[in-house]
Amino acid sequence: MSIDFRPTWMNEELDLFRDNIARFLDNEVAPQDEAARKQGHVGHAIWRRAGELGLLCIDVPEQFGGGGGDFRHEALFDDQMARRGLTGMATSVHSIVAQYFVHHGTPEQQRMYLPKLASGELVGAIAMTEPGGGSDLQSIRTRAERRGDAYIINGAKTFITNGYLAGLVLLVTKTDTTQGARGISILIVETNNCAGYKVGRVLDKMGMKSQDTAELFFDEVTVPASAVLGGVEGQGFFQLMSDLPYERAIIGVTAAAAIEGALEMTLAYTRERNAFGKPLFDFQNTRFKLAEIAAIAKATRAFVDRCVEDQVAGKLDTVTASMIKMWATEQQGKVMDECVQLFGGYGYMNDYPIARMFADARVQRIYGGTNEIMREVIARGL
Numbered sequence: 339m340s341i342d343f344r345p346t347w348m349n350e351e352l353d354l355f356r357d358n359i360a361r362f363l364d365n366e367v368a369p370q371d372e373a374a375r376k377q378g379h380v381g382h383a384i385w386r387r388a389g390e391l392g393l394l395c396i397d398v399p400e401q402f403g404g405g406g407g408d409f410r411h412e413a414l415f416d417d418q419m420a421r422r423g424l425t426g427m428a429t430s431v432h433s434i435v436a437q438y439f440v441h442h443g444t445p446e447q448q449r450m451y452l453p454k455l456a457s458g459e460l461v462g463a464i465a466m467t468e469p470g471g472g473s474d475l476q477s478i479r480t481r482a483e484r485r486g487d488a489y490i491i492n493g494a495k496t497f498i499t500n501g502y503l504a505g506l507v508l509l510v511t512k513t514d515t516t517q518g519a520r521g522i523s524i525l526i527v528e529t530n531n532c533a534g535y536k537v538g539r540v541l542d543k544m545g546m547k548s549q550d551t552a553e554l555f556f557d558e559v560t561v562p563a564s565a566v567l568g569g570v571e572g573q574g575f576f577q578l579m580s581d582l583p584y585e586r587a588i589i590g591v592t593a594a595a596a597i598e599g600a601l602e603m604t605l606a607y608t609r610e611r612n613a614f615g616k617p618l619f620d621f622q623n624t625r626f627k628l629a630e631i632a633a634i635a636k637a638t639r640a641f642v643d644r645c646v647e648d649q650v651a652g653k654l655d656t657v658t659a660s661m662i663k664m665w666a667t668e669q670q671g672k673v674m675d676e677c678v679q680l681f682g683g684y685g686y687m688n689d690y691p692i693a694r695m696f697a698d699a700r701v702q703r704i705y706g707g708t709n710e711i712m713r714e715v716i717a718r719g720l
């Protein structure tokens with residue numbers, strides 16, 4: 339393909355880093371993907387291996403065991419996974435957890451947890467959504483009650499990415515039920531040997547089969563008072579809001595990469611497969627569809643690149659981040675649908691990455707704040 343989709347923010351150092359990621363994904367992650375899809379998670383060993391190779395928490399300062407890079411390094415990992423149709427390691431969530439420690443953790447919390455997240459010893463999850471609702475965060479019911487020097491936690495969370503493998507859960511709780519946003523605190527829960535903590539089902543999803551998504555239950559779980567992220571109660575909602583652009587930009591990055599990956603796969607397939615005595619690519623309909631997809635890919639790339647650059651510069655605002663999340667994921671949905679069509683019946687077979695990428699794309703419009711909530715946020719900025 340002669341069209342240039344190289345991100346504006348790439349450089350030689352990032353090229354080498356991307357090649358390292360690609361080697362790891364092609365040689366170590368992809369061969370295990372089918373087994374991971376069957377069991378619904380990738381297991382702990384691959385997380386530790388990624389840590390060993392310096393591929394986790396790449397944008398965390400070196401003093402905490404991280405890679406000392408920036409958002410571009412982290413974005414590259416998610417980009418490389420998405421364009422291959424690999425979803426098993428939710429490094430995006432893991433990195434977001436690390437960012438909460440970088441931005442809001444006390445020095446002691448940073449020292450205690452960041453090195454373990456960077457090495458893959460602990461897999462991180464963030465648990466906001468409850469069976470009763472996800473969009474309306476302020477009405478969560480998981481309660482953390484202060485008793486002496488501890489908090490006693492009761493409640494349930496669902497749809498939690500990395501939930502099954504997580505050794506560290508950032509748990510969004512109500513510490514004061516009389517308050518709205520100011521009653522919310524994030525508690526750090528170490529799950530190993532944690533009395534009263536239970537992982538429920540690893541949920542059976544439409545797509546992203548190798549990524550674990552689980553229910554979590556808390557029954558009189560006790561954590562020390564020092565487990566409040568940042569050490570001050572009532573800051574949870576504001577901590578969550580301040581890191582939203584990071585998460586939304588990452589979702590945009592994965593959407594752009596998946597679009598480019600699907601375009602490449604579909605170009606290769608339609609050039610190779612014949613119908614009526616000529617390659618599918620030679621039919622005008624195929625060429626026109628692929629031309630439209632290429633234009634969408636280019637536009638998405640331009641918008642995503644701008645957001646990545648802004649995020650690196652610390653100036654990506656919530657409204658723009660919500661735009662990229664909403665817009666790029668909707669382009670991704672359309673493109674996957676068109677590509678499946680161009681693959682014909684094979685596009686519907688799970689043996690083909692394009693079928694899996696179609697199913698994987700659907701959730702991009704739901705998690706990380708639904709695209710309806712994104713529209714609300716954008717509209718408020720008008």
Ligand SMILES: Cc1cc2nc3c(=O)[nH]c(=O)nc-3n(C[C@H](O)[C@H](O)[C@H](O)COP(=O)(O)OP(=O)(O)OC[C@H]3O[C@@H](n4cnc5c(N)ncnc54)[C@H](O)[C@@H]3O)c2cc1C
Pocket residue numbers: 431464465466467470471472473474496497498499500543546551701704705706707708709710711714
């Ligand atoms: C695979 C997967 C992974 C996930 N990972 C995580 C995770 O790691 N951590 C976590 O905490 N959560 C996670 N989630 C949960 C996800 O963030 C929620 O599903 C999402 O926020 C929507 O919440 P809900 O499912 O309760 O839907 P609801 O909030 O019940 O919404 C249902 C529908 O109503 C619409 N709606 C709601 N409010 C409004 C409104 N004000 N205006 C217009 N429309 C509205 C929504 O857009 C949606 O279409 C994950 C979900 C999935 C499927």
